[in-house]
Amino acid sequence: DGGITQSPKYLFRKEGQNVTLSCEQNLNHDAMYWYRQDPGQGLRLIYYSQIVNDFQKGDIAEGYSVSREKKESFPLTVTSAQKNPTAFYLCASRGNSPLHFGNGTRLTVT
């Protein structure tokens, strides 16, 4: 079955620690995206990548970093510089047009 896998589903970290969220797709899509969703809110774009070894900042990139070394993988690192990291993080990929989403990672930082 083709799809997007985000792991883990729940992640807990102490303040001041960097944490990396995994996103893997086997849809052979070129483009991949990371969004953040806060309770009762919409999705805000963090980073997006059109092709391997290239990515662009979205609307709220500060405190985050990404890499795109392989077509299938687009990991997101939440650094200690991110002031409010607790949120629901969604990864998506795109072939021709619609986005295909993973089921998200809920990150809690205390």
Add this chain to the structure above:
Amino acid sequence: SQQGEEDPQALSIQEGENATMNCSYKTSINNLQWYRQNSGRGLVHLILIRSNEREKHSGRLRVTLDTSKKSSSLLITASRAADTASYFCATTWVRHSGGYQKVTFGIGTKLQVIP
């Protein structure tokens, strides 16, 4: 910057009624998409309408697009309890250089369909 803004933010209707959600956006777009999200899950694509289209249907869904007003609406007819979810519009625009397709979402409409 937030592209789409949905209206209303919450909607509660009886099963069998129609539900209408609206979306406004700010810049020119290539297409507009509607997605559905069940609580705590990823989003699922429902329907896409291109900037040169005015109306599109898919089953019980009807989407309209008015590029002069920068707005779209999603109509769900004969609603069912299973339609209870959050609905988001998303706009796509292509950067002039590099062909990057930026997809941005609104804050969503939370729909509750009461059996």
